[in-house]
Amino acid sequence: MPPHPPATVTWWENDQQRRLPWRDPGERRAVQVVVADDLTADAALRIATRGTGLLWRGDFRGARQLRDALRRRLARRGIRDDGDPRATYLRVRQAAAHRARVLGMVLIELDADDRVPLPHAPDVRRACREAFGPPVARSLIPLQAMLGAMGARQWRERGVAVPALGERIHPHHGVFAPTRSDYVDLVARAPLPDAGLAFDIGTGTGVLAAVLARRGVARVVATDVQPAAVVCARENLARLGLDDRVEVRRHDLFPRGRAGLVVVNPPWLPGTPHSPLEAGVFDPGGRLLARIVRQLPDHLTPGGEAWLVLSDLAELLGLRTRDALLAQFGRAGLVVRGRLDARPSPTPRPDDPLRHLRAQETVSLWRLGLAR
Template sequence: MSDRDNRMRWTEEDAVHDVRWQSEKGLPPPKKVVIADDTLTADTAYRLASEGSAFLWRGDYQNAKQLLQALARRAERPVKRNRKKIASQAKLNPDAVNAIEPKAVFNQHRQAQAQRARILDAILIPLLANHTIPLRRAPDATKACLEVFGNRADDYVLSLRELLGVISAHEWRKKGVVIPSLKEGAQRLFPHYGVFSPLRGEYVELVAMAPLPPALKAKSLAFDIGIGTGVLAAVLAQRGIQRIIGTDQDPRALDCATANMQQLGLGQQVEILNADLFPPEKAALIVCNPPWLPARPSSPIERAIYDPDSAMLKSFLSQLKEHLLPEGEGWLILSDLAEHLQLRSRDQLLSWIAEAGLAVIEKMDARPNHPKVSDASDPLHQARKAEVTSLWRLATV
């Protein structure tokens, strides 16, 4: 998006305004802007947002948050109606409902999510160049916005949802996330905005438990491909691997991992490198936790979940052999959720492994324990209930 396109324009009190548009999701600036305040009702806002209008908020900040909650309730109504319809059909004809392809359910779910996001992103908040919010009862979000947007020379506008995400990420960054697999006294990692937080501990535990390859005795070097927060590199370092190189291409991930390694006292042991997958060396152990679902991400943070056409997964597998030392191993950490959603088959995965000149030494499995596993109202509940996260120990043939 060019700087010219990255501007939001509207007319207010007979004057044309032109302000920088900020969207971490990469959304274009809204074309229809309505000036809104505390007099805007939720029903009217929902109707206008459904028709494509956005609301530049001039009222009380806390009232804007309440309006967002009201819009969320209204956006959920069609989803609830659809769930009731499916439940009713299941009583009348269970076979017909069970015959619905999981892939179709997944696509419908994503479409519903996208529509909901368009409506909830309609409330826009103005910010001054110093990141203060010129609204009544607005919080002090200057530190949070400075962490994400840096120093600004001009005023800007962004959606309330994105602003709340920035503020929430700031709190996570202050408090940190407890990682039970790390040694006591060094169990917190501090995720940055836009970097996927390691809240699902089962895959971290697999890396903490898997037997280390014999090649590490000759050369104690490991790669963490797509380092993110640095959680897997930290686990490997605490397991005694002398040198670890973590790679990523996302500047926020690189900054986040660097800060976390310094915080944990691992800065000398773990090197952070801006690279597309592999460093220009060979290692005894190469670990990768690629995005699990072959679909297109709708925002930068979703790149940790969605991998269009399994591009990163296939690239990792196809290049792994040439970067492994003799007797070295590649650890692929992957959920089989895509298989239950019929987005990718097990046979496809095994064929990619074989075509890359690799063999499976062992597959270690763990069941996820996140809240969605037990949420029967989730459209993807059946797939999530069957999901298994695996660590595939791969070696060259």
């Protein structure tokens, strides 16, 4: 099948109709576009809130100033915890989605080489290519998406220090990055079963597969559904000299067969993801976790062990109960052999109404085996 043509947007400018494709594959789209000349920030906020894109034609620094002014206005609408964490959390998520939608309305035109034809614009060619693939034509891009791509470029270049490996892991755009070491440390210190083969399900940057290989597991098969994660994990494992022992495959959950050790660090919050990065965090309706637990027994050797890494934040927020999780294990025929806990040290935002709950979060590595 031929690939889908990129979505386009049409607008009027200087009495001419213009039409360009979007550069990024993001889902939030302006359906109408106006040129953002001489607008006050309050007027821009009203227009952007209606879903109309603001195409910036002035100095690039002005586009950032407009974005910052919108952000300040949106931040003023603080949310208070009314004692019902679940309801507060849902309001926080709604507000975040609204903020992302409105900020995504500040638009920049890119030329056919991904250059920004505005004074004082940075060179975003490499960042855009890495995040969105090679350019094909002139295009429009939300400033937010462009800044995201530039941030990702820096992370990819510098990498993230992973103390358990004593090395850096280099995340790609949209791939879940191991910025928190708590869960990696759990995988580095859990007692290792005698397993010649391990599966790392949802490998992301490949960080946990690398820890397993460094701990002496002879062969690891790592899977992820995200193509960017597969490329990223392969690159990281090759850089660490572990690609002869770790095979990375694009696959939905488990590869065929059984392993003596199966490691899974799934998205840990029930909810709808709005970007590839969020797909590492949010699990629609908790259905992915349910599928993982249900399918696990078919991929473990009889004496094998599964390490399920899971934060209890969903429980603290009232989105899941501990009893329901244990019942899922039981229904799948899994027994808990042990659990290792870590207290993450998050840096809660001072305006986060749920920061008192985030401060209580525990990340656990559940050691699961077959009941029979």
